[in-house]
Amino acid sequence: MSEVEEVSGQPGDFRVKVRRKARYIDLEKCTGCGECARVCPVSLKNDYDMGLSERRAAYRRYAQAVPGAFAIEKRGTSPCKATCPAHISVQGYVALAAQGRWREALELIKKDNPLPAICGRVCHHPCESACMRGKVDEPVAIDFIKRYIADLDLKAETRFVPEIKQKRDEKIAVIGSGPAGLTCAYYLAVEGYRVTVFEKLPVLGGMLTVGIPSYRLPRDIIEAEIQVIRDLGVEFKTGVEIGKDFTIGQLREQGYKAFFIGIGAHECKKLGIEGEDLQGVYPGVQYLREVNLGNRIFLGDRVAVVGGGNVAMDCVRTALRTGSKKPFIVYRRSLAEMPANEEEIEECREEGIEILTLTNPVRVIGENGRVKAIECVKMELGEPDASGRRRPVAVKGSNFVIEVDAVIAAIGQETDWACLTPECACSLSDWRTLKVDPVTLQSDDPDIFAGGDAVTGPATVIEAIAAGKEAAVSIHRYVRGEDLRRGREKRWEAVQNVPTEGYDRIPRERMPRLRPEERLGNFNEVQLGFTEEQVRREAQRCLDCGVCSECYRCVEACLAGAVVHDDADQVQELHVGAVILAPGFQPFDPSVYDTYGYMRLANVMTAMEFERLLSASGPTMGHVVRPSDHKEPKKIAWLQCVGSRDIHHCDHAYCSAVCCMYAIKEAVIAKEHAGRDLETTIFFMDMRTHGKDFENYYNRAQEEHGVRFIRSRVHSLEEVPGSGGDVEVHYVTEDGQVVSEVFDMVILSVGLQTPDEAKKLAERLQVKLNDDFFADHSSFDPVASSRPGVFVCGAFQGPKDIPQSVMEASAAAAAAGSLLGAARGTLVKEKEIPAQRNVYGEPPRIGVFVCHCGINISGVVDVRAVAEYAKTLPYVEYVTDNLYTCSQDTQEVMKKVIREHNLNRIVVAACTPRTHEPLFQETMADAGLNKYLFEMANIRNQDSWVHGMDPAMATEKAKDLVRMTVAKVALLEPLPEPELSVIRRALVVGGGVSGMTAALSLAAQGYPVDLVESGPELGGQALKLNSTWRGEDIQGYVKELSRRVSEHPQIRVHLNARLTQVEGFVGNFKSVIQNGGDPITVEHGIAVIATGGREYKPDEYLYGQDPRVLTHLELDEKLRADDPAIRQARSVVFIQCVGSREPQRPYCSRVCCTHTIHSALEIKRRNPDADVYVLYRDIRTYGERERIYQEARRAGVLFIRYSLEDKPVVAATDGALTVTVTDHILRRPVRLPADVVTLATAILPNADEALAQLFKVPLNEESFFVEAHAKLRPVDFATDGVFLCGLAHYPKPLDESIAQAQAAAARAATILARDRIRFPGTVARTNPFLCSACGTCVAICPYSAPRFNERGVAEINPALCKGCGLCVASCRSGAIQLQGFDDAQIFSMIDSL
Amino acid sequence: MNAWEPKIIAFLCNWCSYGAADLAGVSRLQYPVNIRIIRVPCSGRINPKFILGALRHGADGVWVSGCHPGDCHYIEGNYYARRKFALLKSLLEHTGIEPGRLHFSWISSAEASKFAETAREVVEAVRAVGPARHFIKTKPTWDDIEAPVQAACQVEVG
Amino acid sequence: MNSSGSGNPMVGSVLVVGGGIAGMQSALDLAEMGYYVYLVEKEPSIGGVMAQLDKTFPTNDCAM
16 A cells, blocks of 8 residues: 655665555454454445445455455545544444444444433534535434434433443542533543532533423433433532532542533623613523423513524523413524524424514613513624624614513523632633633643633533543543643544535435424424434435544454554655566546446446456356346447547557457356357457467357457447347448447447556656657667666556566566666575474374464354364374464464474464465474474364354364364474575577577676577577667667677577587576587576577468569568669558468467558658558557557558458569459459569467477477466466577567567576575475386376486476376376375375364 | 265365365355365365275265366366366266265356355255265264165164 | 676665556566565555456466
């Protein structure tokens, strides 16, 4: 999870800045068990499956990913969490609620807010104002979701009471039982303190109880949440007034270590107008307090409530409920500025309460000392004031009088500070609030902390809660003498780049409410609460702004303790000698083709998406179904060149080089998956199957698999109405007919392009890109970028397939190696391994380690029972069980146990040997035991994970597996790993460009080379070529290359030479070179075969009969000589595929199309008036070569397609040469006069059966050498130590030959770099006494490891054996054993079943 | 007799089918508990003797699985395995071993669901043919013998 | 430690950017050639696009 930010310095000595992004999971600790993902509530599109499936925010890219550790995706802090004063993980509980995980959601909320049921009713929910869903439609109803979660817990028999961390003796006093005090008490109680809450009033809850009417916040809700605090052991004392009944000084004497003051603001501000002292004028909070304490106060029918906050709303609605007929609001600003909750205003309206806005009282008019009326003035909005709101200004002369029975002033509150007696040092602000440190909430008295309205002035419940929580943190630190501030000045920044596009509009759920007529005369709760369905629907509207919701479920689920939520990016500086860039490609996004309807039509998908659909590990497990209705398709079409060879839609002039082949592959595989009756059709322009064995694949797809190929251009796709998603393909055939056909699915064969990130990377690293945004490079140095010391490979260098990428990757390694040869081996260290203990002859002493793997095994299998059982097995001396056997500390324990108990065989019953065997074997080696005395019982992947439903049987199976493994391990023998020294010299066969390049590369890396060339000079086929398709001069290049090779002190060139004898094997070859004189014997560790190829000389098209009919190379020669016959030719005809793609030689020669077009352009350049025709079957200018095809068309070269069945005819009549060809567009024969006919003839390998025999390497039917693996080992042979490059492998242009030669040198260097080669011990061995010399093993071994020795019996060379055991199972005399998997060992497992 | 559960030995090649079994675990795909896996480097390593040995030691079924044709880690070991297995299977059928006892499959390391599915099929097929009787060298206890056989034996003894 | 040509001290380590098939192959070769290799990959795991492919042409090999 890293990226390179900067590279400075020079080749051989670079400084690199690498940013390692936060993974949020400790790579070292993660065991890859996946519990974090299982509990993660956040789902998002899985980009590994191209968005066709979902994954969690805690994820691993795919099951077999390396490393296997998970990661957590975070975009940032969600706006709801960042905005919430208490910073509750809002997105987290919403995500949990979406899945109905109520209890987990509640516990999450209570980490930051102990009063969610209260908050769920009265919070002013700034989270909702920040909610990004509001940008799509409306914010998520977060507060109501919280209320539902909290209410469920209130109803539960057992309320959630958090665990007290650790009982402590210190006493803490909390003064005031409002939300701040309650919260502070709660968190201090959780920390284990003895907390006492002192409350002046006879009831608990402060403003919650006496300030908020119960129709908004029912008393039982408050009581229930306070009960939890009681359950935590907090003591409450009501009716105790600090400063009067006790002073803080007295409490200090009683042993209270710290104080929290959260006494709120219960004193009303005055209106400050005439008549305020009249009877019938009430301060708002006082009025509410009286009513809430149960005193019924009837105010009369007409009540003016002055103010626009929630207290005003509460007063006016309370008045209505206590019998007033017409209470109303008087507010000086407009409705938009009212600070009251929108919902409350709305509910007021429902209840018929009038709100007079832009109205201000100026005088209360009395009669007999009692209120009679109120005089008001109209206001208008002027300039904005300090609060940002527009200041109301009185409108002169607009005074009016309203008759009222009572006036309630609800314009603000302040605090009564009687509690602060003289022994307190703390001081008040100008606003009569307590001065405290804004972060720690500590006052001038170090032991007094404060928060809530008493500090902030009248504010909100959630702010009071936040303060209570912070104060608790401070007090906890204060009591323990810790730094109060450390790490607390966190700045909460909401994530910015949240995408809000592409979401459907889903309206917010509406809160069910008591009908207005049911509200009168009672204090029943108005808001009735969401239903479960509403909550779930609402929660699902969340946009997952932060991606990870920070619900912290993973923290609890991870028993290995690997989750690190506060992980951060790290920038590291590295010191390196060279840089290799392989950032790859991204599939083209076809949305720009509006006529193809990608994203709009459900059943049109990209080939990458289809790839996932085909994959056994994909979203449908390889079951091919179409997205719209999950039906199995019967007809699928592929559209080629989407995002390739197209400058109209996407400015991609190049051919992506891989799409033809992958489309054919997908068509073939789709048929395998979906059955043979699946019809597959590929719409294409030119079929480009130019790689090794590609043409065969294409032919088989047509002939054997019945894939249909239609040469055409598709102009649009449309959905067939009412079909459930069928797609109609409209296309134009070659001869101009418009045809339509309906398919179930259409796959867009999208091309490759350089990702934006890679473009930016190139810019940062000052690596030049070409017009197609691939790394700029020369054909002669294909992996060197524009910046010396920085190399490029793979699809970043140019569009290409896997084998080509692998070759270039090795080539880049060779290039780096050539640069840094002098520093090789300076930074790598061999690990020291202690001497092995000799255990021969000892009876087995087996140690068994049974792993719990957290709960991954022990959650199903009774691990203790398995361990107990293991103790009963023969030879078992020691058994233990571990939480994580693979953890670092367990490895240390294991080493100790091995020594202390003198163990000589180890069994680990845990996960799979495929991932963990090397780890345990290393531990064994560290403990001085031979690593082959080890075996694993796979009781996780193959037991607990797959038999979760049946713990009893899974436990039995685990016992069986342990028994079988113990039986086998008892029979294991220590195996030596034979070591052989390496002769650090190379032999290269072939002195063409490939051979020379390989030789030079090896020599530059410091290895002496013998170069054997059969001809009289170096250079090979390149001597006959003029320039590359890019126009680079080949002649000059080859001469220079030959000179460098000849003069290199490390290279010995043998001309007119051939190999007559080769003996030995990797690291130790001995060969004899014959060049006319005395045979030369050379010893070498590796060999590179670069024997090249040659041009095919045809016997058709009058070749050899008419001098005007030439091959490619002959034309090149004439061009070099500036032959007038060419310069003056009026008409030149090129015929493609001469001797290629024919039944007798089915492969495509890959280079001819480019060569022809390059020559055609050259002819046009020399003589623009000449008519140049190219008769072709498919134009295969793959990759960026496509550019010269386009150039040729622009230059007026005429391209006429012919078919294999109707080949052109060359005739010479009356001295004139003509070519007749059937034009596919006109569908009739065309006769072309020709002064010159050039045949693009096939490339043939210089087939060398004898050489193949000498090195025991295979040739294919066409006499090209066969590499070890077509994709992954394109320059290796199956025989170790022998490598391959150039035309001997397959026809290829010069740049690819050079890359392949460098690759061969790199692969060879991996062997030559070592003094000695160590071979694994698990190889086959023969028993000479049993061998009957039948030769079966010699015949079947794919690695030529067995051979007959001088005594005439089979012997296996451990250096060549790969340990497959094929010979063992085939030996009819039972003379061969495979060490580590011998018959007795396998039978021991079978026997103990 | 109702409690009888087939015991099946599976020989899986390390590179493909054993990997598929591991991946089935990672994907938590559930399949019957009756299979005991023995890991071998290549399906080509499997000697027909192992299969006979498994049957002799009381396995009710044997399942051999390797890489897909062309995917063998050792180039062509799986082809030899297939050849040997086909021969052995017809031979064993000739001696009275039910075809449902022996199974062969190609499963790549990515085909977890195919692995689980095949495991279910193998177990069901073996269950359908019942407990193995041929080749078992260990002496069965009286209770292991099916009722009709018991009856027949008693007649003979009597 | 000095290369014959430039006279600069050469550092025996290489940075490989990209953990796809090409990057992995470069890194493996270099490590076996005796260089210390740093492999930088933007995703949490290596494998690149090839790990997403089902089968690969022309052999229909499993890409995994």
